[in-house]
Each structure stands twice: as structure tokens, then as C-alpha cells.
Amino acid sequence: MRLQLDLQYFAGEKTEKATPKKRQDVRKKGQVVKSQDVNTAFMFFLIFLVLFVTGGFLKSSFTQLLEKSFTEYIHLSVTKDSFFTVMMDIGLQITIVLAPIMVAAFIAGLVANLMQFGFLFTTEPLKAKLERIDPIKGAKRIFSLRAIVELFKSIFKISIIGAVTFTILWINKDEIFMLASKPLDGAIAFFSTMTIQMGLAASLALGIIAVFDYAYQKYDFEKQNRMSKQDLKDEHKSIEGDPLIKSKIKERQRMMAMQRMMSEVPNADVIITNPTHYAVAIKYDEEKADAPYIVAKGVDSVALKIKEIATANKVMTVENRPLARALYSKLEIGDMIGEEFFQAVAEILAYVYRIQKKQ
Structure with missing residues (x-):
């Protein structure tokens, strides 16, 4: 005759030593x-x-x-x-x-x-x-x-x-x-x-x-003051935070960062695209920086959203596949254009400014 034991019955057994946090908590209680x-x-x-x-x-x-x-x-x-x-x-x-x-x-x-x-x-x-x-x-x-x-x-x-x-x-x-x-x-x-x-x-x-x-x-x-394995897990969650809550917080932070980035797209001078996979928005403001800098960037659906906002706000879009891919991979939002990209970006901005003057 075989006996089947459910190990979950032993999950609450207190077999682990108290952690430093548990010791500190009971000490505060006078124990x-x-x-x-x-x-x-x-x-x-x-x-x-x-x-x-x-x-x-x-x-x-x-x-x-x-x-x-x-x-x-x-x-x-x-x-x-x-x-x-x-x-x-x-x-x-x-x-x-x-x-x-x-x-x-x-x-x-x-x-x-x-x-x-x-x-x-x-x-x-x-x-x-x-x-x-x-x-x-x-x-x-x-x-x-x-x-x-x-x-x-x-x-x-x-x-x-x-x-x-x-x-x-x-x-x-x-x-x-x-x-x-x-x-x-x-x-x-x-x-x-x-x-x-x-x-x-x-x-x-x-x-x-x-x-x-x-x-x-x-x-x-x-x-x-021994602890069960479940107590250790609960304490770890309380210290590190619930993974589900942390993921929601990170998702919320990403959404807020995305919203801030998208709000800068209408102020960009030009959007350099792949044209379908990459989009990089560039702005040049002499009062803020000595060189053009990145205000937004994205791939796939984010790139499509950037181009939609740019079109709605009459921001020019210029197709340059190698430049768009290189700018996206090597620069972050807020970074100024480096010397290796300066000439290519300067030519695009000059072209954009000429078109805007004609209009």
C-alpha cells in the first residue's frame, strides 16, 4: 500500500532561521x-x-x-x-x-x-x-x-x-x-x-x-522566530517588491517616458526614417545645445507613431536608411549628434531649411 503525501502540507513548517529583517522587526517589538x-x-x-x-x-x-x-x-x-x-x-x-x-x-x-x-x-x-x-x-x-x-x-x-x-x-x-x-x-x-x-x-x-x-x-x-519558506518569499517580496507590481510600475514609467518623447516630436526639425522600421527625430536649437540632438526615436510601431505625429504637425520626413539605423543604435534621447554623423545630418537640415524658406 502506497501513501501519497502532498508536500504543500509542509510549506508552512517553520524550519528556516530568522532573517536579519525579521530579527530587526521583533527587536523593535522588544523581543x-x-x-x-x-x-x-x-x-x-x-x-x-x-x-x-x-x-x-x-x-x-x-x-x-x-x-x-x-x-x-x-x-x-x-x-x-x-x-x-x-x-x-x-x-x-x-x-x-x-x-x-x-x-x-x-x-x-x-x-x-x-x-x-x-x-x-x-x-x-x-x-x-x-x-x-x-x-x-x-x-x-x-x-x-x-x-x-x-x-x-x-x-x-x-x-x-x-x-x-x-x-x-x-x-x-x-x-x-x-x-x-x-x-x-x-x-x-x-x-x-x-x-x-x-x-x-x-x-x-x-x-x-x-x-x-x-x-x-x-x-x-x-x-x-523561525520562518517558513513562504515567510521568506513574502519577506523578499516586501523588500524587493511584488514582481507584478514592479512590472506595472515599469510599464507605467515606460508609458510616461513615451508620452514625453512623443510630445517633443512636433518641435523637431526633421524625422529621419528607414522608412518603415526606424524613425529618429532631430532638433537643432542654438540656445540649448551646440549641435543637433535627438528628441525622439523608435522602431516599428513607435516609428510609425512618430511619423504620424510628424505628418500631423507638418514636420518634414527624410528617408536615409543607413543614417536612421546608425542614429537609433548609437545615440539616446537627448544626445547630441557626434562628429561621425555631423556632415550627413547637417546636409539634411540644410535641405529642410531650404524647403521651409521656399514654402
Whole structure:
């Protein structure tokens, strides 16, 4: 038993890589290769690095704030003005303390995005789309293969980060059990050091995961933006133009050029013919050119049309087969007569001018 397959069923299968134009179009819509894990890992690493550098400053700042709260603020009367003053003072102190961390987070996010897809500004993702509130499409997104992959990725990341932080706690378990015998400053210093260690270790682990996640995101992006052979043909048509439309445009341009050429025939001094196949209209105007020039030319039906217009406008026609053929093949409309034809054309023009004077 033979099975016959119609290859047209596979014409819409997306098997081709995205073209540069397709990539540019989706980029304008905000669709780029991006791993959020790269942003998170880089941000965590830079934030904990800033905490490590500014740890002493943070400790002294919060200590001063607590001392001021229990030595000055506690003695103030509870009034509207005093409450406003205390809140402004505390807010200013907290802002100064957190400013390096916020700046580090902003720089980390900016650099991470620039590393992944460069500078991109688009408002396309912010536009309201009704399909986003469609419950059916929403359910499809929730239970899609991509959602399942993201779920397992999240579980894996939580497991890795949990294992890393637990390992650091386990390494320092002896010192943790001895905290009760340490002074307050020592306990705070120990917890601060261990927190930074856990943060840096977790960010490094997340960075390793981010490398693989970026590779997956790149693969998924390429897969989502594959094109079918028909898509390639349609894009080529949109770039190069539909052949049918292009042929119509060219035909229209030819017609317009023909009309312009025919409108110059009544102004010609003479039409040199084959007599049946070629016709070349020549004009001599001292103000426009130093020598006679071609205003129209044609073969067969176009030549016949030129001769009809010439007859209707009383433009003389002179038969000279070799000259007509040579002028048609070697000169274009607007070209001046060359030296090789100058004598022959001059004789014809002189003959035409003499006939016109007699008339």
C-alpha cells in the first residue's frame, strides 16, 4: 500500500532561521534574547560587593541613628512638628545609607541588559493587548511547555542557592554555636561577614546557572522566530517588491517616458526614417545645445507613431536608411549628434531649411 503525501502540507513548517529583517522587526517589538538570571546574578554580586566595601560605614551609620533615637528623639514632645522633623531626619539618614546599594542595583541592571542585547528603547511591550486578559490564552500560557520549563528552572535555582547557603552555614556551625559567649559587636560582625559570604557565593552560583539559562533563552528565541519558506518569499517580496507590481510600475514609467518623447516630436526639425522600421527625430536649437540632438526615436510601431505625429504637425520626413539605423543604435534621447554623423545630418537640415524658406 502506497501513501501519497502532498508536500504543500509542509510549506508552512517553520524550519528556516530568522532573517536579519525579521530579527530587526521583533527587536523593535522588544523581543530579544534575555535571561533574567543574568540580571539577578550580576545585581546580587554587585550589591553584596558594595556591602562588603561599605560595611563599616553602614554599621556606624545605623549605630549613630540608634544612639540618636535613644538620646535625642526619645525626649522630644509628641507633636505634629516634632514627628515630621524626626521622620525627615530618619528618612534622610536611611537614604544616605542605602544610596550606594540602590546605585549599585541600577548600574548592575543597566550593564546586564547592555551585555545581553545592547541599547533598546521601545514602548511596544507597554501597549494594551486584549489577548493578555483572555482567560483561554492565559491558561494555555500557564500550562505550556515553556511554563513547565520555567517552573523546573525556579525549583533548581532555589535548590542550588539553598545548598550553597546551607553549606556556608554548616562550615561556620561551630562559631554559630559559640555566639552566646561573644560580645554584641563580635556577633554582629560575624553575622555580617557570613551574610556577605552567602550572598557572594549565591550570586556566583546563580551566575553559573545564568550562563546555561542564557544559552537556553537564545535557543528558544531562535526557535520561536523561525520562518517558513513562504515567510521568506513574502519577506523578499516586501523588500524587493511584488514582481507584478514592479512590472506595472515599469510599464507605467515606460508609458510616461513615451508620452514625453512623443510630445517633443512636433518641435523637431526633421524625422529621419528607414522608412518603415526606424524613425529618429532631430532638433537643432542654438540656445540649448551646440549641435543637433535627438528628441525622439523608435522602431516599428513607435516609428510609425512618430511619423504620424510628424505628418500631423507638418514636420518634414527624410528617408536615409543607413543614417536612421546608425542614429537609433548609437545615440539616446537627448544626445547630441557626434562628429561621425555631423556632415550627413547637417546636409539634411540644410535641405529642410531650404524647403521651409521656399514654402
